[in-house]
Amino acid sequence: xxxxxxHTEMLVAGAAVSVGAVTVLPIERVVLRARRGDGRWWFxxxxxxxxxxxxxxxxxxxxxxxxxxxxxxxLRELFPKLDVALAAM
Numbered sequence: 001x002x003x004x005x006x007h008t009e010m011l012v013a014g015a016a017v018s019v020g021a022v023t024v025l026p027i028e029r030v031v032l033r034a035r036r037g038d039g040r041w042w043f044x045x046x047x048x049x050x051x052x053x054x055x056x057x058x059x060x061x062x063x064x065x066x067x068x069x070x071x072x073x074x075l076r077e078l079f080p081k082l083d084v085a086l087a088a089m
Contacts, residue, residue: 003037005035005036006033007031007032008031009029009031011029012030013027013081016088016089022056024054025053025085027052027062027079027082030046031046032044049065051065051075053072053075055089
């Protein structure tokens with residue numbers, strides 16, 4: 001039977017954390033892989049930090065893992081459920 005590989009990648013919101021007037025929402029990159037070969041399936045999953053969204057008196061800002069600013073609109077394009085996650089903060 002031929003070998004078959006599948007790969008799914010998505011951004012998900014982690015659990016928001018509030019400290020005083022500041023709320024931090026982690027955005028995580030999840031990768032799921034499946035491989036079929038020799039009549040068996042192998043599965044693997046990874047989850048890694050992608051960005052942090054901060055909400056405070058100054059508004060909403062997003063930063064990548066190097067602390068560089070990410071425009072909120074760019075993050076919305078990559079993660080369409082961002083507004084739902086922000087509404088829950």
